[in-house]
Amino acid sequence: MFPDILEVQEKRVEERRLPALSNAVEGKVVTRFPPEPNGYPHIGHAKAAVIDETYARMYNGRLILRFDDTNPAKEQLDYYKAIKDGLDWLGVKPDLVKNSSDDMARFYGYAEQMISSGHAYACTCQPDVVKQNRSEGKECACRSLSPDEHLQRWRRMLDAQGYKMNEAFLRVKGDMQSLNTALRDPTLFRIIEAAHPLKDKKYRVWPTYDFAGPIEDSIDGVTHALRTKEYELRDALYFLILKTLGLRLPELIEFSRLELRGTTVSKRKLQPLIRDGLVEGWDDPRLPTLTALRRRGFLPEAVREFVLSLGVSKAESEPDWALLESVNRKMLDPLVRRYFFVPDPVRLEVAGAPEVKAILKLHPEKNFGERVIETRGAFYIPREDAEKLKQGDSLRLLGLYNVEIEHSLPASEEGLLLKGRYAGEDLREGLPKIQWVSADSYREFTVWVTLPLIVDNEFNKESLKIVKGFAEAACGDLKPDDKVQFIRFGFCRIDSPGLAILTHR
RNA sequence: GCUCCGGUGGUGUAGCCCGGAUAAGCAUACCGGCCUUUCGAGUCGGUGAUCGCGGGUUCGAAUCCCGCCCGGAGCACCA
Numbered sequence: 001m002f003p004d005i006l007e008v009q010e011k012r013v014e015e016r017r018l019p020a021l022s023n024a025v026e027g028k029v030v031t032r033f034p035p036e037p038n039g040y041p042h043i044g045h046a047k048a049a050v051i052d053e054t055y056a057r058m059y060n061g062r063l064i065l066r067f068d069d070t071n072p073a074k075e076q077l078d079y080y081k082a083i084k085d086g087l088d089w090l091g092v093k094p095d096l097v098k099n100s101s102d103d104m105a106r107f108y109g110y111a112e113q114m115i116s117s118g119h120a121y122a123c124t125c126q127p128d129v130v131k132q133n134r135s136e137g138k139e140c141a142c143r144s145l146s147p148d149e150h151l152q153r154w155r156r157m158l159d160a161q162g163y164k165m166n167e168a169f170l171r172v173k174g175d176m177q178s179l180n181t182a183l184r185d186p187t188l189f190r191i192i193e194a195a196h197p198l199k200d201k202k203y204r205v206w207p208t209y210d211f212a213g214p215i216e217d218s219i220d221g222v223t224h225a226l227r228t229k230e231y232e233l234r235d236a237l238y239f240l241i242l243k244t245l246g247l248r249l250p251e252l253i254e255f256s257r258l259e260l261r262g263t264t265v266s267k268r269k270l271q272p273l274i275r276d277g278l279v280e281g282w283d284d285p286r287l288p289t290l291t292a293l294r295r296r297g298f299l300p301e302a303v304r305e306f307v308l309s310l311g312v313s314k315a316e317s318e319p320d321w322a323l324l325e326s327v328n329r330k331m332l333d334p335l336v337r338r339y340f341f342v343p344d345p346v347r348l349e350v351a352g353a354p355e356v357k358a359i360l361k362l363h364p365e366k367n368f369g370e371r372v373i374e375t376r377g378a379f380y381i382p383r384e385d386a387e388k389l390k391q392g393d394s395l396r397l398l399g400l401y402n403v404e405i406e407h408s409l410p411a412s413e414e415g416l417l418l419k420g421r422y423a424g425e426d427l428r429e430g431l432p433k434i435q436w437v438s439a440d441s442y443r444e445f446t447v448w449v450t451l452p453l454i455v456d457n458e459f460n461k462e463s464l465k466i467v468k469g470f471a472e473a474a475c476g477d478l479k480p481d482d483k484v485q486f487i488r489f490g491f492c493r494i495d496s497p498g499l500a501i502l503t504h505r
Numbered sequence: 506g507c508u509c510c511g512g513u514g515g516u517g518u519a520g521c522c523c524g525g526a527u528a529a530g531c532a533u534a535c536c537g538g539c540c541u542u543u544c545g546a547g548u549c550g551g552u553g554a555u556c557g558c559g560g561g562u563u564c565g566a567a568u569c570c571c572g573c574c575c576g577g578a579g580c581a582c583c584a
Contacts, residue, residue, distance in 0.1 A: 036584055071583065127582065135580075169582060179508050181580035190582045209584045233509060233579050256511080256577090309532075311518060314510065316577055319517050323533055333546045340542095364542050398542055427541065435543075488543050505545075 017308060018054055021224050023251055029061030030223045033087075033094070034068045034213070037079035037197070041086035042265045043288045044258045047307040051255070052226055053092045054308060064220055065094035069101045070212045072196035072203075080197070086290035090300045098220070100212050101199050107207045108158075110215055110245055111170060111189060115150045119244045120188055122153035124168045134184045137177045143185070157191060157205050165191045170205075174240065182233045183240070186210055214238040218247040229254040229314050255312040261320045262452030263288050269454075278459055285501050286453045286463050296450065297483055297493030297503030302328035325504035332483060332491050332503070337362040340398070340435040341445060341486035341500075343469040345380035348436070350403050352422040353377030360399045371474045375400065377422075378439035380470050382488075385434045386418050394423055396431040398487065435487045437470045445471035447492060449502045467502075 021029065031052040035045055056063040065087065069075045087094070114120035123130065123142040133140055142150075154170060156162030170189035178184055188211040193204050207215075217225045232254050242249050264270065265288050273279045282289050285296035293303060306324040310317070338361075356375050362368035379397065386409055389395060394404045402423040409418055449465040471486070478484065482494040483503070492500040 034584090038584080068584065074583075131581085166582065181508075184580080187582055192582085208582080213584085229510065230578050231584090254510085261516085309518070313518075315513095315518090316511060317517060320515090320533080323517060326533055329545070338542065338545090361542070364546085396541090429541095433541075433543070485543085485545070487545080491545080 018051065018058065018312060021055060021059070021251070021253075024055075024059050024224065027060045028223065029056060029059035030064065030221045031056045031061065031226065032064040032066050032217065032220065032222045033092070034066045034100075034216070034227075035083050036068045036071070036074065037076065037083060038071075038074040039079060039267045040282045040289045040291060041083045042290060043260065043293065043303065043307070044265045045083070045086065046090055046290060046303050047255075047258045047310065048226065048228070049087060049090065049092045050304050050307050051312060053094075055224060055226070056095075061223070062095040063092075064222065065097045066216060066220070067097075067099045067101075068209065068212065068216075069099050069196070069198065070206050070209070072192055072194040072199070072206065075197050077197040082291070089290060089294055090304060096220075099198060100207075100216055101196060101203075103212075103216065103219075104199070104203050104207075106219065107189075107212060107215065108205075111154065111207075111211075112151065114172070114188075114244060115154055115170070116147050117244070118147050118173065120170055120172050121145065121150045122157060122168050123171045123185075124153065124163075127166060130169075133176065134181065137184065139176045139185075143173065157189070160204060163191060165193060167191070172211075172237075172241065172244075174237070180233055180236055182210075182237050186237060188241075210234060210237055211241060214241050214250075215245070215247065217250045218242055222250045224253060225250045226253045226255065226312070228257045230257065253312065254314060256314050256316055258307070258310065259316075259318050260288055260324075261318045262454060263321075264454055273453075273459060279453075285448060286450045295493070295495065296501055297332075297491060298324065298328050299331050302331050321504075329491065329504060332485070334363075334366060336483045336485050336491065337368055338364070338485050338487050339472055339475050340437055341447065341469055341471045341475070341489050341492075342380050342382050342435060342437050342442075343447070343467045343489065344383040345437070345470045346383045346386040346409065346418055347416060347439065348379045348381050348386070348403070348418045348420060350377040350379070350420045350422055351406070353401075353403075354422065356400060358400050371472070373438055373441065373472060375438045376440060379436040380439060380442065381418070381434050381436050382469075385432065388432070389418065394428070394431050395420075396428070396433045397436045398433050400436070401425045402428060402431060435489075437472050441473040442470040443473055443476045443498065445469055445475060445498055445500060447486075447489075447500045447502055448495070 033049045033052045053063050067080055121143055123140060125140050125142060153168060157168050169187045171185045172188050174183040174185045176184050187208050189205050189207050191204055192206050195201055235252050238252060239249060274281060279286055283291040283295045285292055305327050310319060358373045358375055359370050361370050389405045389408055391405055391408045394402055396402050403420040404423040405420045407419040447467045449467055451463045451465060452460055453463050454460060478494045480494055480496055485491050490505040491503040493503055495501050
């Protein structure tokens, strides 16, 4: 009884970890995650999606996944799928999936409504003139033409025989003198003739984010629209459009963008790395894409917990991977089996060693069973440890016995062999405890160790370290996607037979 | 340049809206003890922030007001 109550209370704390939403009604909250299908989802998307979902669940509301695909020049079919896959992996389950491009007819209807009521106008000025006028706060001649004239121009925009790209734009009548430059008659629609991945050539006039976003939020019943804070100046525009159209106003909430130290989520910076083959692809474990995080061995639950720990604050920050790693490590620790992996192996021969079957538990606390390794006095141990041992030193082979060093590694030569003598099984304080593989049974294994991708704003050529070594024979049975801890080395995910990726220490 | 938004220990975050409990909680990182399958986890303890700076209001300010400094964003036919 009593423990049950405690448990329930704990869970509640867990779920309510985000600050309360203003004007939120239990059961009525609707949030939305609106990615543009123009790239692979990364940890920044995860932050937004998880916050959106968490709020929806906190209030027993609904989450909408909306593809903001109103720029056919940028969207690609593959990315719709990549984003869905990323969310699946994260465990974000939208209650509704839709595309902005499905609502083109409504956008056109609202456009005409704004033109007719004199709140929008079709501008045929040259783009550089528009830019100039904006910076000087000047209105152009188009602005004062009659709504009828603008309706005609609008039709010529829609007509394939009419205006061409860049010849006309539908702009909102905002305030050309406003100190908030987002209000200086921004573009609502422009002509883009590229084929759309879902709609092909059906439309040639496409709404901008500024127009489509608020309308979609409003007509979809979104009560709380969250976005990153670079949109903050556009809040006024968002509400202006909805008020002009007489549509319901959602609450708008902004939070800071996620920037992880030592990497970048910028497509502009990532694309060249992939194009030039500096990284393996979008799932290269050095990248912050979701597919890369998965491949590196992060658990989706850890990613979720990590991004939630950052909260919805607008403060700029640059969290360290160590924060994510710590969460992941805690989750992985009770789940994964322990094995011995010897990086950069050096042979150790032990004189007078008995033949011993080492029985090693697969987990120090959990009942995961054990593996048995037959030993006959010949081992491999990590070079790094071997180099620290001097003649007369002792070490303990983990789970086996003690060894006294008789001949240490030659300092200058290759130093391939270390010789020692059996020194009993008793536990002695202060001995270095070292993992090993038997010289009679081991598998060659490679481990990829990732280091910061970006250093001083440039690609770090040393960002991937390839460590070769020997793993104990049992590791030959590991399957791709298995996660293990190589003792004294770190947590790893098996990528393919004989290849592991270090998730973190 | 103009406008807006930020600024709490190395890092992340809570507290700030509705000023008061020991002048700051938690996590991470770091250091040390315990634990002998670990340089992990767990556990115990420790170092570390005069809350960007300077004024003001107040009996009392991280919290309110003013000025300044620093950082970020916007000034797109991209979201």
